[in-house]
Amino acid sequence: MGITKTAAFTKEHNRIAVLLKAMAHPARVAIIDYLLQVDTCICGDIVNELPLAQATVSQHLKALKSAGLIKGTIEGNSICYCIDETSIADLRHYFAQIYSSLETKRKNCC
Amino acid sequence: MGITKTAAFTKEHNRIAVLLKAMAHPARVAIIDYLLQVDTCICGDIVNELPLAQATVSQHLKALKSAGLIKGTIEGNSICYCIDETSIADLRHYFAQIYSSLETKRKNCC
DNA sequence: CATTTATATCGCAATATTACGATATAAAAT
DNA sequence: ATTTTATATCGTAATATTGCGATATAAATG
Numbered sequence A, B: 001m002g003i004t005k006t007a008a009f010t011k012e013h014n015r016i017a018v019l020l021k022a023m024a025h026p027a028r029v030a031i032i033d034y035l036l037q038v039d040t041c042i043c044g045d046i047v048n049e050l051p052l053a054q055a056t057v058s059q060h061l062k063a064l065k066s067a068g069l070i071k072g073t074i075e076g077n078s079i080c081y082c083i084d085e086t087s088i089a090d091l092r093h094y095f096a097q098i099y100s101s102l103e104t105k106r107k108n109c110c
Numbered sequence C: 001c002a003t004t005t006a007t008a009t010c011g012c013a014a015t016a017t018t019a020c021g022a023t024a025t026a027a028a029a030t
Numbered sequence D: 001a002t003t004t005t006a007t008a009t010c011g012t013a014a015t016a017t018t019g020c021g022a023t024a025t026a027a028a029t030g
Helices: A011-023 A026-039 A054-066 A085-105 B011-024 B026-037 B054-066 B087-106
Strands: A070-075 A077-085 B071-075 B078-083
Touching: A011 A026, A011 A054, A011 A085, A011 B011, A026 A054, A026 A070, A026 B011, A026 B087, A054 A070, A070 B026, A077 B078, A085 B026, A085 B071, A085 B087, B011 B054, B011 B087, B026 B054, B026 B071, B026 B078, B054 B071
Parallel strands: none
Antiparallel strands: A070 A077, B071 B078
16 A cells, blocks of 8 residues: 555546656746746756756756656757646636636535 | 655745645546546445545545645535636646747747 | 866655545434 | 444554755867
8 A cells, every 4th residue: 555546547647647747846837937937948957946866957948858847859969858838728618617616616615 | 765855846836746746646637537527525435436445535535635636524424525617727738838938939840 | 188067867765646445423214 | 321423543564755965978169
């Protein structure tokens, strides 16, 4: 025991959980933030932007990448990372739907 | 080593990470989903809705509650849980901002 | 070709999460 | 007053994450 019972939940619930989990760390929120701030997506200096060792940053980038939140393409010596719009659009849609669902249903006891 | 370097990141990045972490599990996504589906927020049967033991569900509810995603008020014998709109609004706003920022900046290399 | 630069992976220690049975608590029903 | 019902907490085992030094890889530069 101690392992997430992934198979017991719906595909959709798991899909959302995977995306959220990938972003559920301040370093990874900071990485997304940084990728938004730079105007080009040639981002070879993410390591210098974060208060973490190079190996750790690389791991965080891998986590974001394997969840589909960022894309990385080899650019000669270094790697060009940028945000994958699709996954952000999915999350945006997810929370927008929850919010509008809350607005229309308006619970009356809390 | 092995502990998240919370202090090294901004308050805002940590705040978002805490909210996302609370939702970053299929059981907790399922709980939010269920709370949305029921029309009243007297939700004493969340345990029966999930494929997990009562103790485990209670822990997940605690996690959602301490992150501020749900509220629970004692209703006699049982507890009335419902979604806390504020936190959902925050997350909705966060992803909407990322999305619109992506739209305006439109990277040209990926 | 040796060196530098950029990034990834390995191995490991510290810590955190997930799950559940057992037990506690406290209100409701009998 | 005892039992039932609803929920929380404790203890603990299994697993996952976080972080980093060391090392690997591979392109760029000298």
